[in-house]
Amino acid sequence: MSRKLILLVALGAVIMFLVGYGGANAVMARLADRQQPAAAGDAAHGREIFKTTCALCHGSSGRGMPGLGKDLVNQSAWMQKQDDAALIAFIKVGRAGEDPLNETGIPMLPMGGNPTLTDADLADVVAYIRSIQKK
Ligand code: HEC
Structure with missing residues (x-):
């Protein structure tokens, strides 16, 4: 060659x-x-999970409880910026009281203290939170 x-x-x-x-x-x-666009969760099932696990601190209407959990209807700027995957990841780990993002000094436990929740449950609960968000 x-x-x-x-x-x-x-x-x-x-x-x-x-x-x-x-x-x-x-x-x-x-x-x-x-x-x-991640597959949207089932908001109706998410509502059940919210009532049994999250309402304890965030209130049955999700509007928050003084000294317990934040308002998830009038959402924080931080929360509005998170996509579904980020919110699921957040709920899994929660937020320590000393976390720089923590505005109340009150910790949120991983999974809201309910370790039996599956990824599908979390996707459903996120779909529910989206549905109650004030537009
Ligand atoms: C034991 C009380 C408690 C339970 C139960 C709980 N949370 Fe929380 N959650 C908190 C607290 C306290 C904060 C706010 C911490 C802070 O000030 O940043 C919070 C924050 C959040 C935030 C972020 C809000 C923001 O604007 O920063 C989301 C989303 C959230 N919780 C979702 C859930 C979901 C979904 C569940 C049920 C699976 C749940 N929480 C269960 C106490 C709780």
């Missing part, structure tokens, strides 16, 4: 690689877009 031919083949390989890489990136970006 002549040197020129080898160079040509090498150049071709580089171009094929770059085109292929760019194409794969575009496909990945499109896939990521499609995954954006």
Whole structure:
């Protein structure tokens, strides 16, 4: 094989690689877009969970209780910025009293103190919280 031919083949390989890489990136970006809206939970089931686990501190109407839990109807700026996945992650770990995000100094226990809640339960309870949010 002549040197020129080898160079040509090498150049071709580089171009094929770059085109292929760019194409794969575009496909990945499109896939990521499609995954954006997470499957919405079942708000009716979430309401049941809220009443049995969360209402203790956040009140049966979700409007919060002085000295216990925050208002989840008139939501904080922080809460409005969280997507469903972020809220689920938050509920799982709760928030310590010393956490910089904590505005009341009162801790929220992981899972609101109910470790039996599953990921699906949390998705449902988040759907419920969204439904009571003041628009
Ligand atoms: C033992 C009391 C308690 C229970 C039970 C409880 N929470 Fe909380 N929760 C709190 C407290 C206290 C805060 C606020 C901490 C702070 O000041 O940042 C809070 C904060 C939150 C926030 C963030 C609000 C914000 O604006 O920062 C969400 C969302 C939330 N709770 C959801 C839930 C859900 C859903 C449940 C039921 C699975 C639940 N909580 C159960 C006490 C509780």
